[in-house]
Amino acid sequence: MASAHVLKLRKGAHLSATEEAVLSGLAQRVIAVPARRDVVSDGTSTRSVPLILDGWACRYRVLENGKRQIISLFLPGDICEPFGALPRVTGYPIGALTPLRVAWLPLEDLSRAARDYPSLNKALWWDLLLTETLVHEGMVSLGRRSAMERMAYLFCELHFRLSLVDLVRDDVFDMPVTQADIADLLGLSSVHVNRSLQELRGSGIISLRWQHLEIHRVSALCDLALWDPIYLDFGDVVPMAAPGAATG
Amino acid sequence: MASAHVLKLRKGAHLSATEEAVLSGLAQRVIAVPARRDVVSDGTSTRSVPLILDGWACRYRVLENGKRQIISLFLPGDICEPFGALPRVTGYPIGALTPLRVAWLPLEDLSRAARDYPSLNKALWWDLLLTETLVHEGMVSLGRRSAMERMAYLFCELHFRLSLVDLVRDDVFDMPVTQADIADLLGLSSVHVNRSLQELRGSGIISLRWQHLEIHRVSALCDLALWDPIYLDFGDVVPMAAPGAATG
DNA sequence: CGTTTTCTTGACAGGGATCAACACTAGTGG
DNA sequence: CCACTAGTGTTGATCCCTGTCAAGAAAACG
16 A cells, blocks of 8 residues: 555656655655644754655644644645755744654655656646645635635545545545634634534534544535635646756 | 846845846846736746736635635735746636736746856745745734734735835835725725724824825834744845755 | 726624633543 | 543624625726
């Protein structure tokens, strides 16, 4: 069974067996991180980037008044710093929402792999594009979707993203986060998350018990979420990457 | 007088006269875009990226219900697709908020320049980091700042960004956008923007007339905005860029 | 100078926050 | 194995921030 990032990157480009082996080989230095601990607390090492093998993590920010906003969610198979080489003098912490298995990918290995294997390169660009789009669509949610729409959108996004790494079966998947986490993700209060959730369950579109989400009517959920597949279904075909703008 | 992008990138690395000349030379193909016209309507050409020489632009998204959210703002000196080479099969449109002068930078030229001149490379990475951080902090605004705080934050951000390109004099700068634009930027209604603006003016912290913003008490504004300089003052020193994660 | 866009103001409604209490679950240690 | 504790989910009551609708004033524009 291939690990999550291999499963995910397969969706971005057709990978040969060799390339998949290379990809698996990158994830050598694996460490465990307990829930609610920071993976990186302030900026990231320039030498390697964290890859989530298992569990959920997030990039977040806590304001002076104590309010927390989750900026992006990292699921199994996600590279937490997709702008990999970006030297950060400062940055937002990345925290574990659940117990984590994290692989630290040495940047040298990663860029060598990308250089040697065009399909791998393509897949990594695809991953970057996807990550960027997710952030943008998250902004649209926070700015212009109602609480209910945000919830619905989140479930659609999770359905889409977790499908990429084979963690969805029959429109059912695990959601190992608290309602308070969801609140910080959606810019709501946890009380309101609770109520929206109940309303969504009451409508028969989903059910959620024991951190287990089941989507009964996917299309109804997408409608409610103002989901536009144009933005997230990239399909299988992605043009080859041109040279990077800022690449030395 | 150097053009805006040169002024901006100077802040990211020390550039030699030669490097500045190269940078200026990149902006050959200059075109004018009238206000309210799209610069790119669906995705971007793979061959070149737009650079704003003059005027304000934005990346935005319109939901099916007609609501618009501005995802990022582009000011003079900004490269609209800082992920330059990113091949987009889909994407959000970029629109002109004011009449624009746009230079289309050929990607080949850009990456050759970055390859040949390390400081230029460093500056472009710095620019990318800055852009990324602005988006993240925008999410925090939308999710966890009140209307008043968002307004204040926006003015702080603009003060910071426009200072980079020498468009601020004595805490005064032009704001050539309508209140409806601000509303779509901050995830508010235009009516509420109007009222927040008046309250802010009434408090004596700013004045705004004829699209001319004057900040009277910068520190008060920063306090109100929950402004954290850690996230946006990168200072002059930035570590050298490592090789890109997904660079072929 | 008329026309259109933008700004401003008022009245009203509602979505979501806040506060507070209680139930439930899970983990902990005796 | 059970009591204890802490975290999480649930509910009700209340408030207020912000959206919506509508109309008039001011400014921009051709």
